[in-house]
Amino acid sequence: xxxxxxxxxxxxxxxxxxxxxxxxxxxxxxxxxxxxxxxxxxxxxxxxxxxxxxxxxxxxxxxxxxxxxxxxxxxxxxxxxxxxxxxxxxxxxxxxxxxxxxxxxxxxxxxxxxxxxxxxxxxxxxxxxxxxxxxxxxxxxxxxxxxxxxxxxxxxxxxxxxxxxxxxxxxxxxxxxxxxxxxxxxxxxxxxxxxxxxxxxxxxxxxxxxxxxxxxxxxxxxxxxxxxxxxxxxxxxxxxxxxxxxxxxxxxxxxxxxxxxxxxxxxxxxxxxxxxxxxxxxxxxxxxxxxxx
Amino acid sequence: xxxxxxxxxxxxxxxxxxxxxxxxxxxxxxxxxxxxxxxxxxxxxxxxxxxxxxxxxxxxxxxxxxxxxxxxxxxxxxxxxxxxxxxxxxxxxxxxxxxxxxxxxxxxxxxxxxxxxxxxxxxxxxxxxxxxxxxxxxxxxxxxxxxxxxxxxxxxxxxxxxxxxxxxxxxxxxxxxxxxxxxxxxxxxxxxxxxxxxxxxxxxxxxxxxxxxxxxxxxxxxxxxxxxxxxxxxxxxxxxxxxxxxxxxxxxxxxxxxxxxxxxxxxxxxxxxxxxxxxxxxxxxxxxxxxxxxxxxxxxxxxxxxxxxxxxxxxxxxxxxxxxxxxxxxxxxxxxxxxxxxxxxxxxxxxxxxxxxxxxxxxxxxxxxxxxxxxxxxxxxxxxxxxxxxxxxxxxxxxxxxxxxxxxxxxxxxxxxxxxxxxxxxxxxxxxxxxxxxxxxxxxxxxxxxxxxxxxxxxxxxxxxxxxxxxxxxxxxxxxxxxxxxxxxxxxxxxxxxxxxxxxxxxxxxxxxxxxxxxxxxxxxxxxx
Numbered sequence: 001x002x003x004x005x006x007x008x009x010x011x012x013x014x015x016x017x018x019x020x021x022x023x024x025x026x027x028x029x030x031x032x033x034x035x036x037x038x039x040x041x042x043x044x045x046x047x048x049x050x051x052x053x054x055x056x057x058x059x060x061x062x063x064x065x066x067x068x069x070x071x072x073x074x075x076x077x078x079x080x081x082x083x084x085x086x087x088x089x090x091x092x093x094x095x096x097x098x099x100x101x102x103x104x105x106x107x108x109x110x111x112x113x114x115x116x117x118x119x120x121x122x123x124x125x126x127x128x129x130x131x132x133x134x135x136x137x138x139x140x141x142x143x144x145x146x147x148x149x150x151x152x153x154x155x156x157x158x159x160x161x162x163x164x165x166x167x168x169x170x171x172x173x174x175x176x177x178x179x180x181x182x183x184x185x186x187x188x189x190x191x192x193x194x195x196x197x198x199x200x201x202x203x204x205x206x207x208x209x210x211x212x213x214x215x216x217x218x219x220x221x222x223x224x225x226x227x228x229x230x231x232x233x234x235x236x237x238x239x240x241x242x243x244x245x246x247x248x249x250x251x252x253x254x255x256x257x258x259x260x261x262x263x264x265x266x267x268x269x270x271x272x273x274x275x276x277x278x279x280x281x282x283x284x285x286x287x288x289x290x291x292x293x
Numbered sequence: 294x295x296x297x298x299x300x301x302x303x304x305x306x307x308x309x310x311x312x313x314x315x316x317x318x319x320x321x322x323x324x325x326x327x328x329x330x331x332x333x334x335x336x337x338x339x340x341x342x343x344x345x346x347x348x349x350x351x352x353x354x355x356x357x358x359x360x361x362x363x364x365x366x367x368x369x370x371x372x373x374x375x376x377x378x379x380x381x382x383x384x385x386x387x388x389x390x391x392x393x394x395x396x397x398x399x400x401x402x403x404x405x406x407x408x409x410x411x412x413x414x415x416x417x418x419x420x421x422x423x424x425x426x427x428x429x430x431x432x433x434x435x436x437x438x439x440x441x442x443x444x445x446x447x448x449x450x451x452x453x454x455x456x457x458x459x460x461x462x463x464x465x466x467x468x469x470x471x472x473x474x475x476x477x478x479x480x481x482x483x484x485x486x487x488x489x490x491x492x493x494x495x496x497x498x499x500x501x502x503x504x505x506x507x508x509x510x511x512x513x514x515x516x517x518x519x520x521x522x523x524x525x526x527x528x529x530x531x532x533x534x535x536x537x538x539x540x541x542x543x544x545x546x547x548x549x550x551x552x553x554x555x556x557x558x559x560x561x562x563x564x565x566x567x568x569x570x571x572x573x574x575x576x577x578x579x580x581x582x583x584x585x586x587x588x589x590x591x592x593x594x595x596x597x598x599x600x601x602x603x604x605x606x607x608x609x610x611x612x613x614x615x616x617x618x619x620x621x622x623x624x625x626x627x628x629x630x631x632x633x634x635x636x637x638x639x640x641x642x643x644x645x646x647x648x649x650x651x652x653x654x655x656x657x658x659x660x661x662x663x664x665x666x667x668x669x670x671x672x673x674x675x676x677x678x679x680x681x682x683x684x685x686x687x688x689x690x691x692x693x694x695x696x697x698x699x700x701x702x703x704x705x706x707x708x709x710x711x712x713x714x715x716x717x718x719x720x721x722x723x724x725x726x727x728x729x730x731x732x733x734x735x736x737x738x739x740x741x742x743x744x745x746x747x748x749x750x751x752x753x754x755x756x757x758x759x760x761x762x763x764x765x766x767x768x769x770x771x772x773x774x775x776x777x778x779x780x781x782x783x784x785x786x787x788x789x790x791x792x793x794x795x796x797x798x799x800x801x802x803x804x805x806x807x808x809x810x811x812x813x814x815x816x817x818x819x820x821x822x
Contacts, residue, residue: 084693085692099697101629102697104702110618178613
């Protein structure tokens, strides 16, 4: 089972290129797709979910060209879009029954699966309530359930934790890890901690191009010895931001603890253990042509 | 906050948003066609016994102004009845609600922005009127005042009234949607009917009626007893002419027109009283959809503690142990999807909808034949209109497109299933009539009935997919239904209410064509085959 993204580009009306020569080969596991807003993540997700066609390049699902035969992928696809709606007069069971019929699933087995999925996403108690009365987080969980209806081999989730409270976010991360065994999961987000907790592979995307594709450990190695903790008075913080790439700031009684990314430490700074957020910011900064001090 | 500046920017933003829409251009094209129809002598006002006015500035101005008043007071309403809804859908309304803006200011601004859109179309027609008069070889001396004064005093107040009524409908929850679109058509028809009965009407038809009658009476005294007045397209042609120099804009007449402006202002203020200021707790749809769930977060905890047990249910199975998802291999695999689509259509209807539908159905079975054809059958053609109108645009309205269109064979399964559900709905609501035809062995009428039942969802689906909304079907279908089946006119009676007015082959072909058009457009929108 493999998904090949071969030199894919996407141009929108008006000439804007949202993706440029994007190439990636995926096998079972969780790919965390990280990038800033407007990087092209959702465009890539839409192409992979057969919602829109690539302007150039090919997407191959087990060597079958998806543009020529989209149903080869759709039959095994689970997709949770970034923005989606529900039919407000249907309850969760009816909505999922409707989508399972659209997906061509067997009625009896899908009923059992719907019950189990609603339990999995913690909506059993409100399963008979019209979706119009659901909160944003509850609708998001319905979206997660529908993406799993057909036991997909390729699961694409675009900003899945948006709207979820911290508890449900943890639950979703665990669910995603459990799902990843024999399928390809693509998790698109700009929340680094979601990726840090689940991804077996990370792709960094910026300005429509692939910046890096590596295991989390490999990305962390890139910033090994380049992260420093620097304690400075709070009124020096703005000046420090002008001179250094600062990934995080924590205010403590002895001053501001700033995480500085750079090849050389500021005077008095101590080495710090890098995390994925540091690696992400470092790679993006390198891509944009910035050079940390 | 400078109120004038706020007002200006609200009107400007709304205006720009709407004039850049396709529907604005289509309506403008329709209006310009009316102007052309005047110049090409396809559109007539026929008064008395086959009279029309000599094509001078007064006659052309009046003809174009009342055509514009009647056309835009109907079509224009559907064009502008979305400004509050758009603020609601885009959540801009919530931002506005958090500002010091007053409700009456908001509804007044929305009325004026609606008026700006309609007024823009009127202004273009006023310019076109100059060209049209120049094109008329028989036109007399040119007078800008005579040409434009009917637009200023008749059409613009009618547009202001239309603009304010659109805002009012948007602030009354049950008129906000399709029901309001249907009701407006009947209200508009009633107002037009008032004009020929001597009642002061907003479109100004009655003023033209009275003025032409007064001018014609000395020429042809017979009109005193039986004066007729008709605005027709391609119908009866006038054979005689008379000189009419326009309406004498007396103080009384101007006051009558001011009355409609005052009514429009009053309606805008009334709308402010009914406006919910985007408060979700006052949302009718929410309370209708979830009567027991107005505050879901308060009544039911959204989450349990993380990764803990579920108090009222069995523990969740890990994903690997869930029931396997299997594809259906049944030869009837299409049927469950049709049932789901039908359920989706019917879900959310109130009890009285079903009671009325059942009443119509029983009436079709037990009433005398004439009563069925002139009453119950026609009623069954309009009763489910708001269900059919969701076809083809429901996915866009509720943002489920990405969920549906990423499914296998969504184009070749979901779209036909949706059409089949609409067809079934038509058959169900008209079943009583169908059973009667079957028992009578009237095969021609039965074929016509089936063709009509296939035609309705085809129109709904095609208009829904092409326009992306329900309004086009709600407006066009209501007009068609009123002109065709309700008046049993051959050619446009798609429901075949009488054997004489039925044309089954035409509507069967039209249904197939419209279905193909819907399929083609959806395929184009998907970007994938």
